[in-house]
Amino acid sequence: MLASDFTARDHELAGHRVASARMFDKNQIEKEQNMKPNLSMTLVGGLLGTPAMTALMFVLAPIFGVNTDIVTMLGEVLGGWRMGMLVHILNGAVIFPVAFALLLYRFLPGSPIAKGITFGVLLWLTSQLVVMPIMGAGFFSTHTGGLKAAAASLLGHVVYGWLLGIFPTLAQEDLSGKPILRSPVSPNAARAELKPH
Secondary structure (H helix, E strand, C coil): CCHHHHHHHHHHHHHHHHHHHHHHHHHHHHHHHCEEECHHHHHHHHHHHHHHHHHHHHHHHHHHCCCCCHHHHHHHHHCCHHHHHHHHHHHHHHHHHHHHHHHHHHHCCCCHHHHHHHHHHHHHHHHHHHHHHHCCCCHHHCCCCHHHHHHHHHHHHHHHHHHHHHHHHHCEEECCCCEECCCCCCHHHHHHHHCCC
16 A cells, blocks of 8 residues: 555545534534423522632622622612522522423523523613612612623623533433433534544
8 A cells, every 4th residue: 555545545535524523512512402401400500600600709899999798789679688689599499490491491592601691681771671770770780880780790790601611511311301311522622533643
């Protein structure tokens, strides 16, 4: 066998490998579009996302020079700090994750993580356009720090949404409810393994 024959054959095999990797990408995208998040893992994302968002907002508030204590603000409307904390945790750990997984997930664009971040941004918009004005903070927190407070809140909601999006990807189900085992190998890693050496 000539060296030129070997090279031509290698190129042909590499072409087949690239086509297989592209098919893997296409199949992966189709699978993700036909999946729904695992509700238990979505609740875990909410349970971890709520304190992460809250802590991030408390860290960012002094940096931005604003007050973003949503628990105290809720408590003033609901009858005390404990009620504010209860509603905050209930919303973040149960109500919002259930709404994300069962109602909105299939309508949101992109990958599971993009869906989570989009959901976080939608929650932020709702908070800034509806909740904050009801609590006396004004649209986009104009009475409690303005755009700086709104920006701190946005960052917190993006982190919350990211966690909501990433945890359900660990255990997803197709639309019929059958579990789908996710490959730990990403399409890019699969492509790298297929490249001729």
